[in-house]
Amino acid sequence: EVDYRKNTGFADHVKSQGDNKSSEFAKSKSIKQQREYLPVYTVRDELLNVVRENSVIIIVGETGSGKTTQLTQYLMEDGYTDYGMIGCTQPRRVAAMSVAKRVSDEVFGTLPTLNKEVDELGGKVGYAIRFEDVTSEHTRIKYMTDGVLLRESLRDPDLNMYSAIVMDEAHERSLNTDVLFGILKKVIARRHDLKLIVTSATLSSETFSNFFGGVPVFRIPGRTFPVQTYYTKTVAEDYVMTAVKKVLEIHFNSGPGDILVFMTGQEDIEGVCGLVAEKIMAIDGDSPPLLVLPMYSQLPADMQAKIFQAAEKGVRKVIVSTNVAETSLTVDGIKYVVDCGFNKLKVYNSKIGMDTLNVTPVSQANANQRSGRAGRTGPGFAFRLYTDRQYREELMANSVPEIQRTNLSNVVLLLKSLGVENLLDFDFMSPPPQATLESSLYQLWVLGALDNTGSLTTMGSNMSEFPLDPPLSKMLLFAHENGNCSDEVLTIVAMLSVPSVFFRPKDREEESDAAREKFFVPESDHLTLLNVFLRTKQHKFDAQWCAKHFIHSKGIGKAREVRAQLVDLMKQQRLGIRSCGGTWDVVRRAICSAYFYNSSRIKGIGEYVNMLTGIQSCLHPSSALYGLGYTPDFVCYHELISTSKEYMSCVTAVDGEWLAELGPMFFSVKESYASRITKRATEERRAKRMEEEFKKAKEEIDRKEEE
Numbered sequence: 001e002v003d004y005r006k007n008t009g010f011a012d013h014v015k016s017q018g019d020n021k022s023s024e025f026a027k028s029k030s031i032k033q034q035r036e037y038l039p040v041y042t043v044r045d046e047l048l049n050v051v052r053e054n055s056v057i058i059i060v061g062e063t064g065s066g067k068t069t070q071l072t073q074y075l076m077e078d079g080y081t082d083y084g085m086i087g088c089t090q091p092r093r094v095a096a097m098s099v100a101k102r103v104s105d106e107v108f109g110t111l112p113t114l115n116k117e118v119d120e121l122g123g124k125v126g127y128a129i130r131f132e133d134v135t136s137e138h139t140r141i142k143y144m145t146d147g148v149l150l151r152e153s154l155r156d157p158d159l160n161m162y163s164a165i166v167m168d169e170a171h172e173r174s175l176n177t178d179v180l181f182g183i184l185k186k187v188i189a190r191r192h193d194l195k196l197i198v199t200s201a202t203l204s205s206e207t208f209s210n211f212f213g214g215v216p217v218f219r220i221p222g223r224t225f226p227v228q229t230y231y232t233k234t235v236a237e238d239y240v241m242t243a244v245k246k247v248l249e250i251h252f253n254s255g256p257g258d259i260l261v262f263m264t265g266q267e268d269i270e271g272v273c274g275l276v277a278e279k280i281m282a283i284d285g286d287s288p289p290l291l292v293l294p295m296y297s298q299l300p301a302d303m304q305a306k307i308f309q310a311a312e313k314g315v316r317k318v319i320v321s322t323n324v325a326e327t328s329l330t331v332d333g334i335k336y337v338v339d340c341g342f343n344k345l346k347v348y349n350s351k352i353g354m355d356t357l358n359v360t361p362v363s364q365a366n367a368n369q370r371s372g373r374a375g376r377t378g379p380g381f382a383f384r385l386y387t388d389r390q391y392r393e394e395l396m397a398n399s400v401p402e403i404q405r406t407n408l409s410n411v412v413l414l415l416k417s418l419g420v421e422n423l424l425d426f427d428f429m430s431p432p433p434q435a436t437l438e439s440s441l442y443q444l445w446v447l448g449a450l451d452n453t454g455s456l457t458t459m460g461s462n463m464s465e466f467p468l469d470p471p472l473s474k475m476l477l478f479a480h481e482n483g484n485c486s487d488e489v490l491t492i493v494a495m496l497s498v499p500s501v502f503f504r505p506k507d508r509e510e511e512s513d514a515a516r517e518k519f520f521v522p523e524s525d526h527l528t529l530l531n532v533f534l535r536t537k538q539h540k541f542d543a544q545w546c547a548k549h550f551i552h553s554k555g556i557g558k559a560r561e562v563r564a565q566l567v568d569l570m571k572q573q574r575l576g577i578r579s580c581g582g583t584w585d586v587v588r589r590a591i592c593s594a595y596f597y598n599s600s601r602i603k604g605i606g607e608y609v610n611m612l613t614g615i616q617s618c619l620h621p622s623s624a625l626y627g628l629g630y631t632p633d634f635v636c637y638h639e640l641i642s643t644s645k646e647y648m649s650c651v652t653a654v655d656g657e658w659l660a661e662l663g664p665m666f667f668s669v670k671e672s673y674a675s676r677i678t679k680r681a682t683e684e685r686r687a688k689r690m691e692e693e694f695k696k697a698k699e700e701i702d703r704k705e706e707e
């Protein structure tokens with residue numbers, strides 16, 4: 001495992017934390033007192049009355065008012081767990097895990113442990129995220145991602161296990177939450193005993209209320225302090241450097257209070273943490289102590305938990321986080337907020353035909369939520385690393401709901417499995433663009449999940465049983481039906497479902513690259529992953545052996561868990577698991593069957609062109625093919641990474657004949673839907689170019705006017 005502190009060298013500044021659960025306040029107050037101090041407590045009884053009288057209610061309350069941690073407990077205290085579970089959905093996995101832990105501690109914090117099975121996380125209070133189910137027969141309160149509940153509705157359309165469902169963070173408008181809205185509206189109509197509570201941190205609650213036919217909106221009275229907002233005078237060039245400077249400036253010139261910095265993801269978060277620590281160390285001893293803590297989803301759970309622990313007296317805490325700290329998680333004691341003005345958003349990129357994570361300016365609503373984090377316990381300060389003109393003129397008022405900007409093939413497959421024949425009839429709160437729906441239908445048709453009339457095929461309904469993206473479930477099922485190699489493909493799919501298992505520490509890049517090369521299978525990165533897994537298995541998954549070969553043993557452990565769960569799902573469908581032994585060509589065929597959309601033909605030296613979209617791309621330098629200088633005529637790839645250039649990542653060489661044989665509708669039919677899609681893509685590209693030219697012209701005019 002990467003020891004983050006060692007990497008960035010601020011170990012000396014990370015003081016030991018003791019066992020305290022929360023801030024100064026937590027030290028002095030019991031859990032009961034903390035619970036009773038929350039704003040939601042003042043309206044507890046009133047709220048429970050409204051819940052008793054209505055099937056659906058919307059609850060609006062400032063972040064930190066106690067919605068996520070208290071509502072489920074209030075419902076349990078009011079007897080709703082007598083005839084079912086209380087489910088609470090979260091758009092983010094980190095939030096589901098972290099909040100469940102907190103609530104579990106709250107529920108049992110005051111009592112001595114009687115029965116470990118019931119009292120610990122996973123007992124009475126548990127959580128479930130994809131591939132990780134920490135619940136048991138004792139579980140009464142279940143936190144989960146919205147995706148998990150969505151999948152549960154496939155198995156149990158009436159969600160009979162639940163007596164109440166809290167749909168948390170509805171303002172976030174995540175794709176799965178939006179789809180759940182439509183599904184739960186139907187469930188509520190059938191089940192009069194089910195309670196549905198929708199929570200939102202912003203006032204945009206009318207949309208939700210109207211969607212359910214004008215249900216009551218309950219407001220939790222706020223308790224917030226004024227926050228003074230500052231902007232930069234000029235447009236910041238490098239928000240990482242600007243943030244570092246701002247943190248140090250606050251640390252050296254302002255009174256006590258913790259700092260919360262909003263960045264976009266692991267990379268810039270580690271950058272800021274490392275640089276701040278470096279600068280503080282350079283000051284040599286005289287600096288007042290500073291505790292720097294990162295927060296992002298791939299961070300190990302124990303590191304994540306640190307943000308909630310109080311620093312020692314006199315030590316200032318700096319938390320550098322993704323937008324998970326915007327509304328999902330509340331840390332007490334923040335007085336200063338630094339907002340870089342960006343976040344990472346998943347956006348459907350019509351150019352390459354798939355979703356990409358883009359660093360995008362936040363919306364005004366995001367910016368205001370971020371600033372608000374500084375005024376929870378007293379007056380605060382927010383430093384925005386952009387100009388007020390940028391805020392007013394360049395930021396959108398609200399961000400576009402995910403359903404209107406991402407690929408929908410997963411959702412379409414799920415809805416079809418739920419029996420929604422015509423997607424246009426589905427009750428979407430904000431309907432997705434027609435073009436996105438069409439291209440998702442098309443992608444599913446290409447994979448054989450839908451027939452010519454758009455109805456679910458047997459393949460499609462089998463695919464929907466797996467919590468995987470459609471191409472991966474296709475790969476698995478194809479391996480079973482046509483290659484006798486499901487054993488191998490299970491491993492590949494599991495390895496693709498966990499973060500990279502290759503460990504590449506800073507300043508040991510060459511050494512670790514050399515270690516990785518030893519695992520290379522010349523014609524395929526997918527097979528390289530399989531090889532890594534099999535070799536580690538040969539060595540009994542020994543952690544030391546892994547470390548020696550620059551493999552994350554925890555990552556491999558995670559892949560084993562995922563694999564075991566996929567094996568269970570195969571067994572449930574009575575699909576036997578068979579190995580092809582050493583003849584890995586059949587495995588490559590299975591890989592080929594999944595990635596029609598991502599197949600390229602060689603064009604020049606190391607250059608490939610996608611056979612459907614015409615997009616040019618290169619082998620990623622981390623690829624085994626690149627490393628060994630092997631350039632086959634045809635390849636399939638797992639994803640495209642756009643940086644300065646387009647790179648194919650996780651690549652496998654395939655036979656051109658396989659493409660024609662496995663995807664005839666795709667590679668031989670002349671004026672097919674495929675070529676119409678290509679035409680449309682060309683048109684979109686042209687429109688984009690015109691838009692850019694127009695923008696350039698406008699800038700030119702603006703500049704002339706200024707002169």
Ligand code: ADP
Nearest residue numbers: 022063064065066067068069102308330331332
């Ligand atoms: P809301 O959902 O309304 O934003 P929450 O229920 O998340 O509010 O938060 C209520 C309180 O619980 C906050 O004061 C927060 O700091 C505290 N809290 C939440 N999670 C943890 C945790 N893991 N450790 C300590 N305190 C926590």
Ligand code: MG
Nearest residue numbers: 067068327328
């Ligand atoms: Mg919350």
